[in-house]
Amino acid sequence: MHCTLRTSARPFIEATNEESNRRKMASKKKPKGDPHGMFAGMVVFLVPRGVQARRFHIWKERLVQMGAVVEERLSKRVTHVFAMHSDALHQQLDTEQDCLKSGELLSEDGYALKLDPQGEHTHEKSLDPGLTNQSTSSDPQQLINKKRKLSTEDTKNVNHEGDGDDGREKVIFSSTSTASSHGKVDSLSYRNTRPQHIDAENEMSSLSYCPPDLNKKITEIFGKLVNIYRALGEDRRSFSYYKAIAVIEKLPFKIESADQINNLPSIGKSMKDHIQEIITNGKLSKLEHFETDEKVRTISLFGEVWGIGPSTALKLYEKGHRSLDDLRIDDSLTNAQKLGLKYFDDIRQRIPRHEVQEMDCILQKVGEDVLSGVVIICGGSYRRGKASCGDIDIIITHPDGKRQGTDSGVDTYFGFCTYPGRELRHRIDLKVTNVTS
DNA sequence: GCCC
């Protein structure tokens, strides 16, 4: 390798392949390398060590798809080296060096690996001190990070039918190039900007890398469109934006040109056009139009009420209602909708994590009093380690597994609860099941 | 909206 090894660890998140597995017809797509993809011009060598075969294959696939050339050997042409973690990288380099014995031994000066200069920041992000910081590497600046969930709330549909490889894990790669056209990214800070997910089940490392919201402007606007389209009942379109956000959030660079986002999944022509408009104008006329449209605004507002969906929101609008106070007069609302209206402001309040924890404890105790041995698990965002929760999810089960459901036949409760000594109402879901999952 |  004659190129200088000015290596700067740079996180890279695989493009999601979420929907491909849902295709009815399993057509084999042959992604041509995108000459404008984010890895265009890179000649990559992948260090297989420590990478599962399946994952290794996906790496290669994505790299090629996004414009890179993947070399089977660490040849002179190689401009970038990807490794699972620093150990693998070092071992590989040691091996290569031995192979070069016959030739001259080049100075190692230029090979200094600058591993994840921001690594130290990752240590202060664990929100759950109770979790062990499991590391697969002795290197404190461990390069491997895994994360299984989206930053946003659950979306099993985005990630179901898994083949065991969720295709969403993140990998940091080391660049050995000085010629990278994307080198500027290296200087960016990868400071975390949002709470971590702690996946206790998988003993996930708390060193998880969370991408910065470099494209916040775009994702914010798209997020508004998600809500608007959902309120309007255009679920499909809404979901498209939702998926696009997930993809954009994981980009390790700030989008400055639509050319940088070619070939990304879930981002087609319209999305690209919108992104282009946002980065040039700082706004999206489509959204502005929505936000000034009284009908859209009203229906969106009504849709925020728990229990009111697109259909009801539209009916209420057509009845002439324009405000929440108008709704309060309407007696056609279902009980749930009335409650949703009554506690409209309450529900919007997020619940501090420690309060959820206390509620959990209370429920554990009550549950034990009612039925000895009952297992009560507080799931949802709490279980995923969020600092605050939008609602509380409780799963009730029993090791006996003797029955599913309750005496009344109802095994699910969507309702409200309140923190002891307060009036503020929170949303809580209870589910009784005999399956511990 | 995206993707066959």
Added chain:
DNA sequence: CAGTACG
């Protein structure tokens, strides 16, 4: 049954 919420 339609509508809605949930994960």
Added chain:
DNA sequence: GGGCCGCTACTG
């Protein structure tokens, strides 16, 4: 052009 999460669960 047509599918797009669920042999979902629940409410009214």
